Amino acid sequence: MNMINETPVLQHFHIGGVKHIHPFGLSTSQDDFVLIDIRENEEINPNDTVLHKSQLHIPTSLFSSSLDLIPTDKKIVIMCAHGIRSVRICSWLMRIGFENALNLDGGFAIWMKLRESL
Secondary structure (H helix, E strand, O other): OOOEEOOOOOOOOOOOOOEEEOHHHHHHOOOOEEEEEOOOHHHOOOOOOOOOOOEEEOOHHHHHHOHHHOOOOOEEEEEOOOOHHHHHHHHHHHHOOOOOEEEEOOHHHHHHHHHHOO
16 A cells, blocks of 8 residues: 555545645654644544654644744644645645645544554
């Protein structure tokens, strides 16, 4: 299975040019990347699992004013609840020069379902 795809495998929403990383790619990727959770504070359960050692939380509502927090020397994986907002944010990031932005295919919800099925 290819972990990075030009079109999503686990979600229907897509914007041309955005690349998607399969949730299993988070654990198998040899690349150094930062996972950015863009869910709003009220969407996050205190018991939610941290998915990656280099994880940031920047809510969508604060994202455009928080660009200085985003590293430019690593791949960036953007995650929301279902993959729709993260595709939009990835597209926007790519337009302003963050060419290493990837969408977490299916978002947090799909990642949790896949994890439970293991």
